[in-house]
Amino acid sequence: MKTIDRFFVPSELGEVFRKAREQREITQLDLALETNLHQSFISKVERGAFQANRDRLQVLCESLELDWNQLDQYIQQAPDDELDIQLLLMEIEHEISIGDADLGLEELRRLEETRKMGSESNKDVLTPTFHYLRGRHAEKKQKWHDALEFYALAEKTVRQFEVNPKS
Incomplete structure (x- = not known):
């Protein structure tokens, strides 16, 4: 069975990531330095409508204290909006x-x-x-x-x- 290494981030979930970062009162650049991820990646995730690498998203979730296994519960709409x-x-x-x-x-x-x-x-x-x-x-x-x-x-x-x- 093939493991899916990409995860679709709908705009509603992107908003969840943005709010979690803002709640920590850090910039995208601060978060990029902290997680060793590119600022452009963080920006794309926050805007949503983006297919992201699962491992990189998990790093972002960990840093923002978002439960990876609960991502679907953070949003109300289906990802194929x-x-x-x-x-x-x-x-x-x-x-x-x-x-x-x-x-x-x-x-x-x-x-x-x-x-x-x-x-x-x-x-x-x-x-x-x-x-x-x-x-x-x-x-x-x-x-x-x-x-x-x-x-x-x-x-x-x-x-x-x-x-x-x-x-």
Whole structure:
């Protein structure tokens, strides 16, 4: 059985992390120095809609005195909240476009895996977006043929969800 090393942090849980840090009256930089984690990681966790490494999150929980085993009880909404998913997709697109394209693709693959559980990937309304982002990655890598194929797949998949109005 494969161990999941990533944990999705919805925006509501990010708020819990932020409040716990503020309650200790320390800055993100102070917390970064204390935990040996990057300040940018802490910032992303606090904003939420972020897939974080489980080990790093556990270090953060320990430092903020949050019970790792109780994280789901700190929030009221499910982690697959559509707004969080949309924000995560925007973050992935940003990473592919102007950050590390390969890291963005890796994040996209992880998100796809979590979305595929128990459903056919073609039926997921996010599938066109996944194809589009794969096309953006291929374009960034100057793999023009692959980019066109992914963009065509995105368009084809969008059409599956279109409702044809009656004439």
